[in-house]
Amino acid sequence: MADYDAQPGRDEPLEPSAAQRDADDVGMLAGLRGVAELVADARSVPELLGDVAHFAAVAIPNVDGASTAVLHPPCSVRAVTATADFVETIDKVQYDELREGPCLTCMESGRVAVSGSLGSDARWPHFGGRVARMDVHSALSLPLVVKGEVIGAINAYAKARDAFGEYAVMLGVQFAASAAVSVYHAQLLQSAEARTERLQRALGSRAVIDQAIGIIRSRSGASAEQAFERLTQMSQQDNVKLVTLAERMVDEAVRRARARHHT
Structure with a gap:
């Protein structure tokens, strides 16, 4: 039964x-x-x-x-x-x-x-x-x-x-x-699949943050640690996520580079 x-x-x-x-x-x-x-x-x-x-x-x-x-x-x-x-x-x-x-x-x-x-x-x-x-x-x-x-x-x-x-x-x-x-x-x-997607996003975020750090270093001569600290301060001041700020910085650098190339 x-x-x-x-x-x-x-x-x-x-x-x-x-x-x-x-x-x-x-x-x-x-x-x-x-x-x-x-x-x-x-x-x-x-x-x-x-x-x-x-x-x-x-x-x-x-x-x-x-x-x-x-x-x-x-x-x-x-x-x-x-x-x-x-x-x-x-x-x-x-x-x-x-x-x-x-x-x-x-x-x-x-x-x-x-x-x-x-x-x-x-x-x-x-x-x-x-x-x-x-x-x-x-x-x-x-x-x-x-x-x-x-x-x-x-x-x-x-x-x-x-x-x-x-x-x-x-x-x-x-x-x-x-x-x-x-x-x-x-x-x-x-x-x-969700974990893989989160990891891919995290890796993509890390890459763009590293690119933004490189831009700050090239402009200021700062160390990697100092550049990251500066990026973090800008994120807090503007109340913008770190990765969003980094993306904006990289996009702006790319836009300027293209503009110089076409002049």
């Missing part, structure tokens, strides 16, 4: 027939195949999360709409994608307005959260009633866990009551495990 946070006091939905299980397994394999292909595909994190939500709706039975969310330490949650407009509305209600709901619960506990009648679910009295009035009654939230840490969640919603039984939960857990790896690798790649 799958370990998950079920709605208290509500009976487990009837298990699907053998034929229905076979059909569900086909959807699950299609979703897993799609998510596996994302690992080797150089996509941005938002693009990948959009695909994860799409494939989740394929892999998990009875889903009318799905979404993904990522967790930003220490406790900020950001909804990233939704496969249907009503899911986007639900996410805004959950994260931005009420700050309660199955996704928040599952990310806090690290366990799957399931509800078959949101309107009567005592765990989320405000959220559940609000969503039930939208004619959405079932929810399944699956934490994305890597190395024991929750990095986000997949949320599935259905208009029918008791849409997600134990078999659907099991399929969802399998899908979320694969999806978590894809999301984690995409985040690592994005972080590495």
Whole structure:
């Protein structure tokens, strides 16, 4: 039996027939195949999360709409994608307005959260009633866990009551495990690219600052340390970033050199 946070006091939905299980397994394999292909595909994190939500709706039975969310330490949650407009509305209600709901619960506990009648679910009295009035009654939230840490969640919603039984939960857990790896690798790649970009900017800034120091030295005969101190003083006096001031100085020197060349 799958370990998950079920709605208290509500009976487990009837298990699907053998034929229905076979059909569900086909959807699950299609979703897993799609998510596996994302690992080797150089996509941005938002693009990948959009695909994860799409494939989740394929892999998990009875889903009318799905979404993904990522967790930003220490406790900020950001909804990233939704496969249907009503899911986007639900996410805004959950994260931005009420700050309660199955996704928040599952990310806090690290366990799957399931509800078959949101309107009567005592765990989320405000959220559940609000969503039930939208004619959405079932929810399944699956934490994305890597190395024991929750990095986000997949949320599935259905208009029918008791849409997600134990078999659907099991399929969802399998899908979320694969999806978590894809999301984690995409985040690592994005972080590495951001660090590389910052390093390149830093190297470019250092180069232009060194050029400005050389200009000051050529004009004043100062040492490198004295020229840098002079540049720093000018930056503080003019309330301009050091690299911006250096760029202006280098651009002006280039402009003057070109003007002399054409006279």
